[in-house]
Amino acid sequence: MESPGSILPWDMMAVAMARLLKSGETVFHGVASPLPMVAILLAKHLHAPELTYLNITGAIDAAPLRLPLSTVDPALLRGTRSLVTLADLFDLSARGRLDVAFLSGVQIDGEGRINLSAIGSYERPTVRLPGGAGSAMLMPTARRVILWRTRHDPRTFVDRLDFVTASGNVDRVVTPLGVFVRIDGRLHVESLHTGVAPEVFREATGFAVEVGPDTAVTPPPSAAELAMLRAIDPDGVARSEFA
Amino acid sequence: MIDKRTSLTDAIAPIPDGARIALGGNTLHRGPGAAVHELVRQGKRGLEIVKTAGAYDVDLLCAAGCVAAVSAGFVGYETPFGMAPAYRRAVESGVVEAREHACATVIAGLRAAIQGVPFMPVAGLHGSDLPAQRGFHSLRDPYSGTEVFVIPALMPDVAIVHVQEADREGNGRIVGTRFEDVLMAQAARRVILTAERIVDGALFAAEPDTVAIPGFLTAAVVAAPRGAWPFSCTPDYDYDADYLAAWVMAARDPDASRQFIAERVFAPVAAVAVG
Numbered sequence: 001m002e003s004p005g006s007i008l009p010w011d012m013m014a015v016a017m018a019r020l021l022k023s024g025e026t027v028f029h030g031v032a033s034p035l036p037m038v039a040i041l042l043a044k045h046l047h048a049p050e051l052t053y054l055n056i057t058g059a060i061d062a063a064p065l066r067l068p069l070s071t072v073d074p075a076l077l078r079g080t081r082s083l084v085t086l087a088d089l090f091d092l093s094a095r096g097r098l099d100v101a102f103l104s105g106v107q108i109d110g111e112g113r114i115n116l117s118a119i120g121s122y123e124r125p126t127v128r129l130p131g132g133a134g135s136a137m138l139m140p141t142a143r144r145v146i147l148w149r150t151r152h153d154p155r156t157f158v159d160r161l162d163f164v165t166a167s168g169n170v171d172r173v174v175t176p177l178g179v180f181v182r183i184d185g186r187l188h189v190e191s192l193h194t195g196v197a198p199e200v201f202r203e204a205t206g207f208a209v210e211v212g213p214d215t216a217v218t219p220p221p222s223a224a225e226l227a228m229l230r231a232i233d234p235d236g237v238a239r240s241e242f243a
Numbered sequence: 244m245i246d247k248r249t250s251l252t253d254a255i256a257p258i259p260d261g262a263r264i265a266l267g268g269n270t271l272h273r274g275p276g277a278a279v280h281e282l283v284r285q286g287k288r289g290l291e292i293v294k295t296a297g298a299y300d301v302d303l304l305c306a307a308g309c310v311a312a313v314s315a316g317f318v319g320y321e322t323p324f325g326m327a328p329a330y331r332r333a334v335e336s337g338v339v340e341a342r343e344h345a346c347a348t349v350i351a352g353l354r355a356a357i358q359g360v361p362f363m364p365v366a367g368l369h370g371s372d373l374p375a376q377r378g379f380h381s382l383r384d385p386y387s388g389t390e391v392f393v394i395p396a397l398m399p400d401v402a403i404v405h406v407q408e409a410d411r412e413g414n415g416r417i418v419g420t421r422f423e424d425v426l427m428a429q430a431a432r433r434v435i436l437t438a439e440r441i442v443d444g445a446l447f448a449a450e451p452d453t454v455a456i457p458g459f460l461t462a463a464v465v466a467a468p469r470g471a472w473p474f475s476c477t478p479d480y481d482y483d484a485d486y487l488a489a490w491v492m493a494a495r496d497p498d499a500s501r502q503f504i505a506e507r508v509f510a511p512v513a514a515v516a517v518g
Binding site: 030031034056057059069070071072073074077083085086087090093094095113117118122123124125126127128129130131132133134135136137138139140141163164165166167168240241243 | 269296316318321323327331343346348350354366367368369372373376422423475478482
């Protein structure tokens, strides 16, 4: 057991992401998304029982016995009573019926746009990144996009993206340091996680943010949230993203 | 009844250099591993790989010098093994062209090919640099006047799909997620199936709704037990984490990746023994 008072960053992120989901919403995650997988299951077991959990396997409301590291793993099929395709899920978003998509970016700018394509030039990049997967299509069409990123530093949260892979309906951005909310097209600091000083957050962010002693603090994970998190993710798959 | 069974060697041999090849599966799962290894052994060159989300398949083919371009939404091993080192190096050095798609635009391009139309409208993409970078045009909707992006038809010369069960006519049954495999099979000029098991087609006649790929589209079917390896093939086996970890380590260095390919891909008996 962890010592009381110490909040693990993966716990805080999973809980903060889960709290953003509402019962009745359709919520999707794609490949390489352990934290969203955990957060969606956490929300469904706590405050959002009628959330519809969609993932890239095409399973609906899967109840995996063990959480896989790959988030398109057949383990995520368990418990589904029907099976759709990835094309069906993109179509759902295209027609405005996907409430929430979880996406991420290697670079994220002050408008909540993301780069998953290339560092440097697109044609001859210094780093060729994996690519945006579904994001260029999902980000403008999902009703709400929640970005998450386990790294919060000025190379990640940048003033200018090397390439805009996707742009669109970003609502929140959750990091190990806090939560951004997007208002009028710009990211603003909504809350700092416990123990994060305003200047630490400011210096870790490559674009200008207003943050200070009056900035709210993210409520720490409750005992109930932590207990459910341990029950859902006993192997610590959420932590794998911090490796 | 046409018996389409053949050897893996003979199924892959007709694929010409420069072919556009769609590979079934997604990231670590149910990719056609045995067929990918055969493409490497036969020394194919100048291939364009089509996939929504690739991993070992794209990475290995890049390392082996088989690839000119990759049309995919994502190339990487997800959280277990991270980025694809050989793909990265090939693109960064200008040897391979990254034709990045949104996964939905791969699907749109396949759908255009399937439907016999030159392009397919797709929702989204607004605000992304991808359309300009990739030359995806937009058109004005003649009915509402709004702008919509249109994706050119993406017709693979060959689709290679690994299934759990096929009959000798090339009907293919997929257990679990079908990924984009059915779309690829419908869009491609030629379909190659590799199968864990060749079964009696009478079993399919009893449950034709469970067959994903109709045999009349299939050109060749290959009995390939463990033929997805090192990808997973539910429910028979998981992805080979030890092998993939070793490959990703080797793939970071050109010499190490060449040695790995020589020892592990050109020695299929040893590779199967590891699995």
